Amino acid sequence: MHVEVRGLNKHFGNFHAVKDVSFEITKGHLIGLLGPSGGGKTSILRMLAGLETPDAGEIVFHGQVVNNLPPQERGIGFVFQNYALFKHMTVYDNIAFGLKVKKANKSFIRDRVMELVELTGLKGFEKRYPQQLSGGQRQRVAFARALAPEPQLLLLDEPFAAIDAKIRQELRSWLRELIERVGITSIFVTHDQDEAIEVADEIMIINQGRLEQKGTPWDIYKEPKTTFVATFIGESTLIENAAELKGFKPAEDSRSTKALIRPEYIEVGDRQEFKMASATEKGIVKHLQFRGSEWLVEVEVNGHKLVTYRSLEKETLQVGQEIAVLVHRAYLFNDERSWIQENSLKEDPMPVYI
Amino acid sequence: MRRLWIGLTYIVFFLLIAAPLGKIISNAFSQGLPGFRDALTRPEALHALMMTALVVVTVTVLNTVFGIMTALYLVRAEWLSSRLKNLLNSIVDLPYAVSPVIGGLMIVLLLGPDSALGAVFEHIGFNIVYAFPGMVIATLFVTFPLMVREVMPVLQEIGGQQEEAASTLGAYGWKTFWKVTWPSIQWAVTYGVILTVARSLGEFGAVLVVSGNIMNKTQTATTLVYQDVENFNVTAAGGVALVLAAFSVGLLLLMEWSKKRKEVR
Numbered sequence: 001m002h003v004e005v006r007g008l009n010k011h012f013g014n015f016h017a018v019k020d021v022s023f024e025i026t027k028g029h030l031i032g033l034l035g036p037s038g039g040g041k042t043s044i045l046r047m048l049a050g051l052e053t054p055d056a057g058e059i060v061f062h063g064q065v066v067n068n069l070p071p072q073e074r075g076i077g078f079v080f081q082n083y084a085l086f087k088h089m090t091v092y093d094n095i096a097f098g099l100k101v102k103k104a105n106k107s108f109i110r111d112r113v114m115e116l117v118e119l120t121g122l123k124g125f126e127k128r129y130p131q132q133l134s135g136g137q138r139q140r141v142a143f144a145r146a147l148a149p150e151p152q153l154l155l156l157d158e159p160f161a162a163i164d165a166k167i168r169q170e171l172r173s174w175l176r177e178l179i180e181r182v183g184i185t186s187i188f189v190t191h192d193q194d195e196a197i198e199v200a201d202e203i204m205i206i207n208q209g210r211l212e213q214k215g216t217p218w219d220i221y222k223e224p225k226t227t228f229v230a231t232f233i234g235e236s237t238l239i240e241n242a243a244e245l246k247g248f249k250p251a252e253d254s255r256s257t258k259a260l261i262r263p264e265y266i267e268v269g270d271r272q273e274f275k276m277a278s279a280t281e282k283g284i285v286k287h288l289q290f291r292g293s294e295w296l297v298e299v300e301v302n303g304h305k306l307v308t309y310r311s312l313e314k315e316t317l318q319v320g321q322e323i324a325v326l327v328h329r330a331y332l333f334n335d336e337r338s339w340i341q342e343n344s345l346k347e348d349p350m351p352v353y354i
Numbered sequence: 355m356r357r358l359w360i361g362l363t364y365i366v367f368f369l370l371i372a373a374p375l376g377k378i379i380s381n382a383f384s385q386g387l388p389g390f391r392d393a394l395t396r397p398e399a400l401h402a403l404m405m406t407a408l409v410v411v412t413v414t415v416l417n418t419v420f421g422i423m424t425a426l427y428l429v430r431a432e433w434l435s436s437r438l439k440n441l442l443n444s445i446v447d448l449p450y451a452v453s454p455v456i457g458g459l460m461i462v463l464l465l466g467p468d469s470a471l472g473a474v475f476e477h478i479g480f481n482i483v484y485a486f487p488g489m490v491i492a493t494l495f496v497t498f499p500l501m502v503r504e505v506m507p508v509l510q511e512i513g514g515q516q517e518e519a520a521s522t523l524g525a526y527g528w529k530t531f532w533k534v535t536w537p538s539i540q541w542a543v544t545y546g547v548i549l550t551v552a553r554s555l556g557e558f559g560a561v562l563v564v565s566g567n568i569m570n571k572t573q574t575a576t577t578l579v580y581q582d583v584e585n586f587n588v589t590a591a592g593g594v595a596l597v598l599a600a601f602s603v604g605l606l607l608l609m610e611w612s613k614k615r616k617e618v619r
Contacts, residue, residue: 049522050522051518051521051522070521071518071521071522072521072522072524072525072526074522076522077522077523078518078519078522080515080518080519082515084513084515084516084518084519085516085519086516086519086520086533086534086537087516087538088537088538097520097523097525097533098523098524101520101523101524101525101529102524145519145523146522146523148523149523149524
């Protein structure tokens with residue numbers, strides 16, 4: 001279903017948890033609400049579900065304001081962080097609950113539950129109680145239970161937080177596939193950026209109650225709109241004064257311009273490896289760490305520590321070795337604005353045409 | 355040393371429980387089985403036991419309903435400010451701290467014939483003090499914390515998420531209570547019911563003050579025992595006391611059983 005939120009605000013006592021959040025979600029999309037813990041993501045989700053009442057703002061489903069509808073009437077499915085399975089009911093009864101409440105007829109309930117049991121790979125577990133299931137299985141039950149009454153919108157609160165890393169990986173792709181197959185508009189909350197990037201069609205970054213940016217994972221990664229987004233997504237090193245970096249002398253007065261540099265913006269190696277050697281700076285390898293598929297290189301340039309990765313195919317560096325460092329681009333920001341800038345020395349000032 | 359402590363424990367146990375119980379039994383049967391039967395089939399004894407039964411049943415029903423409701427509101431209600439909740443929470447414990455006699459006295463002062471409220475009720479022909487309603491109120495006062503204190507921790511432990519989940523699945527209040535909340539708290543409630551029955555069965559002080567101990571009218575089993583002792587009718591006192599003690603033992607066994615169920619859940 002098409003979801004629209006306008007000017008949403010929520011206070012808990014003196015704490016302003018959600019600040020003027022507005023967004024729109026297209027039918028059928030899978031949205032990730034991403035941000036640090038305590039940033040207001042769960043509050044937004046709970047307000048969408050009707051479990052929390054907004055102080056101001058409108059929630060619109062299908063062009064209809066639903067602010068005054070109780071959760072029972074909103075046609076949503078909610079998956080809780082700790083699943084909140086009915087622990088005195090079997091898997092079958094858990095999944096059937098929403099249908100029984102709606103007084104669907106018995107044979108329909110049976111068919112629907114068995115269909116979901118099949119879909120979620122829980123066949124053979126219908127008679128078990130939640131305590132007799134593993135974390136991943138419980139998650140699937142919670143998921144099937146939420147889907148059973150055929151909701152228009154699926155809300156998931158940190159759906160993988162309580163599952164160990166390996167199974168989480170499997171469940172993520174499973175969930176993604178399943179949501180695609182069912183074709184239901186879904187919003188999930190997470191504080192794990194890998195999860196959001198991997199699963200979501202679109203990400204909304206929420207920080208301190210504010211919606212910082214909304215866009216596809218790639219757009220957000222490529223073009224962070226705010227400083228928070230730039231620091232939050234990906235790894236990065238902060239340089240207090242951007243002018244100290246070679247090739248980033250900003251045109252305007254710039255004492256206060258700072259730079260964020262991601263590992264993949266940096267290239268390191270012997271001076272001869274670079275086409276434009278003049279754009280490089282001298283650096284000293286401070287630390288090397290083997291990361292399985294590449295080297296993590298910590299290099300000191302003009303007193304700044306920069307972090308980057310280096311392919312295993314290239315010649316192995318030594319700690320203390322003097323190398324050339326090229327910063328391809330940086331995310332620059334000051335009090336007024338922020339922008340991405342390419343290294344100005346990378347373009348050959350005096351190209352030689354043959 | 356250890357043996358000494360064990361021995362001491364046994365002696366204390368014997369002096370405090372076994373010996374008095376033995377004495378009650380021997381008193382009850384001091385005139386043989388017919389004496390015991392006569393003590394119980396006296397009209398005032400039958401009436402007193404019936405009064406006790408009526409009070410126990412009424413109080414248990416009321417206390418169960420209101421106790422569960424209070425516990426639910428204290429734990430779940432978001433529209434109550436947390437300060438108010440804390441205040442109510444401490445008031446629930448008041449009967450633990452106040453002597454039952456004082457509790458009874460408060461009811462007499464508030465609702466007795468000399469008070470404004472009492473006069474109003476008397477005018478419409480509804481006596482509270484020195485009548486059945488007063489005895490129920492007094493016993494309710496004494497037993498009120500028992501149910502609340504049993505149910506509240508369980509509600510806190512299970513949290514509100516299962517109930518929220520039920521609401522997102524379309525279930526309203528009653529359905530959610532019976533299908534989701536009740537199965538989780540039922541053993542705590544059972545335990546609370548047993549405690550309430552035991553406490554109201556044995557309640558003496560508050561009831562004595564409120565009921566006026568009028569024979570064949572407001573006299574309960576405990577106040578009858580008191581009166582029999584005053585009249586040096588030891589056999590009769592022992593007989594009624596033995597019936598009460600038997601019930602208590604029965605309740606104790608039930609309590610153990612329900613405690614086990616409560617833990618297993």
